[in-house]
Amino acid sequence: MRLTKITLAAVVALGSASFAETTAPGNIKFGENGGIELSLTSVAGDAASGRKIFMNRKKGNCLACHVNSDMAEQTFHGEVGPELDGVADRWEAAELRGILVNSKNMFEGTIMPAFYRDSGYNRILKKFDGKTILSAQEVEDLLAYVMTLKE
């Protein structure tokens, strides 16, 4: 009984990994303003998962630098970047995708990390070499969540 459950889970995990289409960081087409029109994956973003990624210190950790009133239950909100309340009123989805993938295209010299870039780093720790901070699906989940931040 136990065994079947585990195998089933493994098959499902494998399945979603091999069938979902994702765009590699190097193949992304940025618009003139740094935005990205096309989704990075074929699976629609999940806002609930995106909300978790936003606060997770090992994932987006967006809360390290941004105040977000939708997460008032979290004790510490950083003040390095602007407050993100109502941010989806200020930017289009394509622009926000661009900001998440590599905000440096929009904000020159920004401290905000590029969450979906896998090369061009200096002295990167070995275990992160060749990797992106977030996966393509995590970026889409996060975007779905950020799009809910309206006033």
Place this chain on the structure above:
Amino acid sequence: MKITSLLPLAFSIAAVASVVTAGEDSTLSVEGEVFVTKIAAPAHLENVDEIFSGWTYRRDETQALQMDDFENPSFVFIDQALDQFEMVEGSAGKACSSCHESAEVFSGLRASMPRVNSAGELETIPELINNCRTERMGAEKWKWSGGQMSAMLGLIGLQSRGMALNVAIDGPAASFWEKGKELYYQRVGQLDMACSSCHEDNYGNMIRADHLSQGQINGFPTYRLKNAKLNTIHGRFKGCMKNIRATPFKEGSDEFKALELYVASRANGLSVETPSVRN
């Protein structure tokens, strides 16, 4: 009569109140000695007008620990270093005290390090200590951030407590300083940040639960509540680099020594606070 006796009381209440208000205007004093925790930036700093000790940005409870030597946990380690100073070790059968009368002879040293020696090398206090151990005592080197080294650094640094930091950056130091400056502004790691991203562009801001300081080194070695020990300068540099997912330079490397000189020069004018307390 009554009024005069009340006056000191009013003063001490005011003093307590200023401790409670953590921030850029609070005053650090230890054993009656007032420290410079804020001063006009040294001329070489282009993007900062005023420099602040890291003490400024710590919580009231943490600040208070540094204001009383009986509360400051660093002194447990400094006491150990005092014993170590008398301890005979190595093939020459000598203790530090065989040649240095007491730790007090090192008064002023911490305030001017790192410096360039007559051979044109940039040298730091851990290297001077290890040089005595290997060349003069016939004893083993201490690890850069090991317990014995950081305790001895605490004891030696304490002899300069209250003195203004004043490292030389010109003459033979200039090329090391330039290299350190380059490293300070160089983006590294997967988070792609430089020391300046946090400690120059964002000091005073919260980064999640951390109140960012200017990343000054005038208080090192530092007792951290987080790991309950004395921490060295290079140990802290290493931690900051790892946090931004960068491969740190080695403790004692030419890179970290140059960075130490540059970062120290950004604190020129602040008081040496060794041993400081941080979270």
